[in-house]
Amino acid sequence: MTTETATAGTPTETGPALLEISGVSRTVTARNRRRTLLKDVNQSFEAGRMYAIVGPSGSGKTTLLSLASGLDAPTTGTIRFQGRDISEMGLGRYRNRHAATVFQSLNLITYMTAVQNITSAMEITGVKSRPGARKRRAVELLELLGVEPTEHHRRTLQLSGGQQQRVAIARALACEVDVLFADEPTGALDHETAESIVEVFRKLAHEDGKCVILVTHSREVAAACDEVLQLKRGRLVPA
Ligand SMILES: Nc1ncnc2c1ncn2[C@@H]1O[C@H](COP(=O)(O)OP(=O)(O)OP(=O)(O)O)[C@@H](O)[C@H]1O
């Protein structure tokens, strides 16, 4: 048990949280003006739980995910994964082995097919060594998320927004990481499809023991999570 991490909402007697954000702030400069987007954010996230982060547009939700997933560095504060500062671990190593993101802007490689987008991510992160196994897993995930077989080998540029969103989710799931960050993962989906995707995330947390952190504007999606946190004037508070 570490005592140095004994800040608000953190350590348990069983050891450090899976992911722990301590005293994190993020200040940016835009048009010569400094703006503090996040102020003293303290929050721990546990394995086997699904969290929702809510808040108005522009409140800093994507910024917070970028920090927690190692894509951006905080102005102050630390982010620890299994008790280790991720900047000391190396952000590349943290991202490759432990964290995956479904981006708000998807960031698919549009000239590649749905399957290629997924298998190339698996290749980078070292999941499954044989190309055939990677391909089979990609198809399995696309089927799980309801992407029609006729779409699996089309360039993602030619897919609908909802189909692209599910390819992006499949790509993140394929990386088999400990923490899955998903930024508005159901924004382009109809109600029924969104529900089935949320069920996939719930199983990932509750059955596979992963930590799922979703940003959402949907009340239904937030209500399906174990914990709902709200960004309010730069601070993260229980909703
Ligand atoms: N690097 C940066 N430099 C300047 N401004 C930034 C930077 N990153 C984010 N911002 C600004 O910070 C604010 C918060 O952005 P962010 O994308 O985190 O909001 P959000 O809560 O995800 O919003 P939305 O719900 O619309 O996706 C926005 O006004 C954005 O323009």
Ligand SMILES: [Mg+2]
């Ligand atoms: Mg955002």
